[in-house]
Amino acid sequence: MVDGITYLIVETPVVVVVIPVVEPPEPVARIVITDGSWEGGYDYLYFETTSEGRFLYRLNPMGKTPFEDPDYVVYDIEYEPNDGKFYDVGTNRPSKYGQDNTGTNILPLPTSSNMPIIYLYNSDDGFSFQFDNPYYVAPPEPVARIVGTGGDWETNYDYLYFETTPEGRYLYGLVHKSTTTKYADDTRDIEYDPIDKKFHDVGGAFPHLWGQDNTGTNILDFPTLSNMETHYWYRLNGG
Secondary structure (H helix, E strand, O other): OEOOEOOOOOOOOOOOOOOOOOOOOOOOOEEEOOEOOOOOOEEEEEEEEOOOOOEEEEEEEOOOOOOOOHHHHHHOEEEEOOOOEEEEOOOOOOOEEEOOOOOOOOEEOOOOOOOOEEEEEOOOOOEEEEEEOOOOOOOOOOOOEEEOOOOOOOOOEEEEEEEEOOOOOEEEEEEEOOOOOEOOOOOOOEEEEOOOOEEEEOOOOOOOEEEOOOOOOOOEEOOOOOOOOOOEEEOOOOO
């Protein structure tokens, strides 16, 4: 009360709004070309995250050491995780994208956000390739140890995860039970590709073959069929 007058003092509360930090998605190791003139010959491999936080991808010829040819920098593309778009940062194609693989509504890059399939074109509007689901769903984590449940190796050997390759495959080496040292160096290595969900024989010794059942019926060469629940691996002579 001041001079006989009562004052009501109301303090304005300070509202603090905490905005959670949204972590950007992790880059996938490899963008697989699924159609077009580059299919089967090239993939895009993750090269680095730029200082601006973009994921830089470089065209890589299949069967070559990643990025061994500096000429391929001209095909670089970058994915911006904040806006969900691809940007063409190289001096060569691709320089355009289309809403379908007929070339309808071709526009300069960057691509539309959340486009389920990206169709990329040469600057002369020739169809180069498409890649599916480019919005960075992380591949499954590799299991640490693949344990044999039948066959000659069941009581003696396992397959142990050693590393993820630059192509994004999970490299497994044959090891004695309860050890972490490879048996026979790299000659019995296998790789699991989380993109095509297949095992690939990359060593120089067996296994070379797989069968659809444990009788050896329909033995075929690697890689295995996708989503095969149980793998039966064989030597070249079928054992």
